Amino acid sequence: MKILVCISNVPDTTTKVKFVDDFKRLDTTGIQWIINPWDELSLTRALELKDNPSNGIQCVTIAHVGLITTEPTIRKGLAIGADDAIRINTEPSDANFVAAQLAEVIKANPYDIILCGIESSDYNGSNVGGMLAEYLEYPSVSAVSELRIENGQVIINREIDGGKEVVTIPVPFVAIVQKGIAREPRIASMRGIMTARTKPIKVSEPITLDLFTEVVNFEMPKPHPTCKFIDPENPKLLVELLQNEAKVI
Amino acid sequence: MSVLVFTENWDGKFKKLSFEIVSYASKLAEKLGTFSIALSIGNVEKTELERLGKYGAGKVINVSDNLLNILDNQVYSSVIAQIVKKEDAKVIILACNNTGKAIAPRLSVKLKAGAASCVSKLPDSIDPFIVFKKVHSGNAFANIRINTDIKILTLAQNSFELIESENHATIENLPFQIDATLLKTQVKEVQKLTGKILLTDADIVVSGGRGMKSPDNWAPLIELADLLGAATACTRPVSDEGWRPHEEHTGQTGKIIAPNLYFAIGISGSTQHIAGVSSSKCIVAINIDKDAPVFEVARYGIVGDAMKVLPRLVEAVKEIKNK
Numbered sequence: 001m002k003i004l005v006c007i008s009n010v011p012d013t014t015t016k017v018k019f020v021d022d023f024k025r026l027d028t029t030g031i032q033w034i035i036n037p038w039d040e041l042s043l044t045r046a047l048e049l050k051d052n053p054s055n056g057i058q059c060v061t062i063a064h065v066g067l068i069t070t071e072p073t074i075r076k077g078l079a080i081g082a083d084d085a086i087r088i089n090t091e092p093s094d095a096n097f098v099a100a101q102l103a104e105v106i107k108a109n110p111y112d113i114i115l116c117g118i119e120s121s122d123y124n125g126s127n128v129g130g131m132l133a134e135y136l137e138y139p140s141v142s143a144v145s146e147l148r149i150e151n152g153q154v155i156i157n158r159e160i161d162g163g164k165e166v167v168t169i170p171v172p173f174v175a176i177v178q179k180g181i182a183r184e185p186r187i188a189s190m191r192g193i194m195t196a197r198t199k200p201i202k203v204s205e206p207i208t209l210d211l212f213t214e215v216v217n218f219e220m221p222k223p224h225p226t227c228k229f230i231d232p233e234n235p236k237l238l239v240e241l242l243q244n245e246a247k248v249i
Numbered sequence: 250m251s252v253l254v255f256t257e258n259w260d261g262k263f264k265k266l267s268f269e270i271v272s273y274a275s276k277l278a279e280k281l282g283t284f285s286i287a288l289s290i291g292n293v294e295k296t297e298l299e300r301l302g303k304y305g306a307g308k309v310i311n312v313s314d315n316l317l318n319i320l321d322n323q324v325y326s327s328v329i330a331q332i333v334k335k336e337d338a339k340v341i342i343l344a345c346n347n348t349g350k351a352i353a354p355r356l357s358v359k360l361k362a363g364a365a366s367c368v369s370k371l372p373d374s375i376d377p378f379i380v381f382k383k384v385h386s387g388n389a390f391a392n393i394r395i396n397t398d399i400k401i402l403t404l405a406q407n408s409f410e411l412i413e414s415e416n417h418a419t420i421e422n423l424p425f426q427i428d429a430t431l432l433k434t435q436v437k438e439v440q441k442l443t444g445k446i447l448l449t450d451a452d453i454v455v456s457g458g459r460g461m462k463s464p465d466n467w468a469p470l471i472e473l474a475d476l477l478g479a480a481t482a483c484t485r486p487v488s489d490e491g492w493r494p495h496e497e498h499t500g501q502t503g504k505i506i507a508p509n510l511y512f513a514i515g516i517s518g519s520t521q522h523i524a525g526v527s528s529s530k531c532i533v534a535i536n537i538d539k540d541a542p543v544f545e546v547a548r549y550g551i552v553g554d555a556m557k558v559l560p561r562l563v564e565a566v567k568e569i570k571n572k
Contacts, residue, residue: 013501014520017385037502095364096357118350121501123384123391126345126366126403130322130354139433140322142351155437159347160320161259161449163441167434176351179502180495212363216379216392221527227534227544232553235562238533239569241549246531248510249453249477249566 038117275305302418460515518543
């Protein structure tokens with residue numbers, strides 16, 4: 001079986017975001033770029049599956065939509081252990097655009113298990129995985145918190161409101177992955193970083209497509225009202241304020 | 250044209266979230282000069298379906314079939330897409346929860362409809378159609394224009410007030426031919442948390458961080474939650490240490506919640522934690538460090554040792570509850 005992990009290039013999650021051009025564009029000055037956290041967990045799980053020969057995983061490939069400037073993020077994924085990568089050479093304009101680009105590449109060269117993070121930490125869209133599955137006409141399972149292979153059969157835990165379900169799904173399919181899929185993201189070893197330099201990144205040119213959605217502009221959150229401090233000896237006052245002022249209890 | 254809202258049920262019942270999305274859909278329909286249709290899939294009693302009318306649904310369409318007892322994303326999106334076409338719906342509303350997030354993107358491709366997820370208010374502009382949503386995990390917001398004829402929105406939880414009226418909806422039971430070959434998901438086992446208030450449903454959440462010092466110190470926190478009818482939560486280090494179960498982890502990579510009241514106890518307030526709770530209506534922080542970033546987002550704060558403050562707070566809540 002072959003696994004494809006779709007990764008997104010996002011600002012480090014501790015970044016204090018700022019915007020330029022009249023709030024139309026993210027200010028990228030000084031931003032550290034990372035693999036989207038959920039994609040990184042997906043990649044970790046894919047590599048864990050490959051580590052156990054009985055799972056029969058031949059290769060783990062990374063797919064990414066982005067310009068050449070994002071290659072360091074792809075190299076990070078290769079350093080963690082992916083075998084090779086495909087980069088579709090365009091700006092990831094919106095979720096539908098990204099999913100359509102990925103689908104083109106996958107149709108030409110199919111994979112059995114496709115992993116997508118449940119959202120990207122920048123646009124918080126939760127759309128690419130499901131859209132990709134629909135373009136490919138593959139089944140999809142969302143909110144996947146565990147994925148294993150038993151006797152060639154894929155077994156998945158998916159989160160539902162108030163619990164989880166254990167489900168099976170035939171390959172090929174798209175798993176939309178959340179926390180739990182792997183405990184900690186795998187860290188690249190020195191050897192991994194060295195070998196990543198020579199691993200192949202295949203570059204594909206994009207298809208043209210109308211955009212379904214576009215960002216008009218960004219806004220910053222409203223400043224929070226100043227915190228009202230209450231004497232630790234007098235929590236009764238807090239309860240009264242919650243009851244009478246905030247009216248939340 | 251119409252606005253279609255997909256109302257998921259839980260063992261045949263709707264919940265607050267369902268009424269929020271129906272209220273939203275109905276208000277949006279009013280803005281567009283049309284009416285809203287609620288679509289229920291699965292086995293729901295007529296009296297329960299009628300409740301959707303109260304929140305403004307002009308009509309309720311009910312589709313039930315045994316094949317729909319399993320949530321298969323392909324089957325569900327194909328059913329919804331057919332009804333969208335039949336009812337000439339131009340806007341489709343779903344909840345921004347696991348089910349909504351699983352179905353909306355598939356629908357988007359099927360219907361060539363632009364999708365925006367977790368929008369948090371009514372669109373300011375209808376033409377062009379511009380929606381407002383959180384980005385960068387709550388550190389910013391974006392106005393997003395949807396360019397397509399049909400639009401798909403998922404609505405963030407607890408972001409829209411319920412609007413009740415005297416409205417009655419007509420109920421239409423729609424016989425439906427489901428393409429069984431699409432059904433690929435097989436459910437082997439269901440594990441449900443019982444007798445607990447679900448974190449994602451709760452109006453009040455009491456959450457603990459590393460400032461709780463040890464997993465043995467959780468009793469007063471749980472007592473406070475029980476007194477308030479609240480759910481319990483925790484930070485990532487706490488769940489990573491195994492002090493509390495993983496399903497309680499709130500934050501960027503854990504659960505994103507938006508209760509009316511959030512108690513952050515012994516939580517310093519890392520960017521990643523705040524990202525998961527910043528949509529809460531009111532945050533109360535108890536922390537020993539007066540410079541902890543959690544106080545920047547809190548409405549009320551107590552600087553003190555959680556172990557000392559918590560028991561006093563429990564007593565104060567008991568006193569008020571007993572009045």
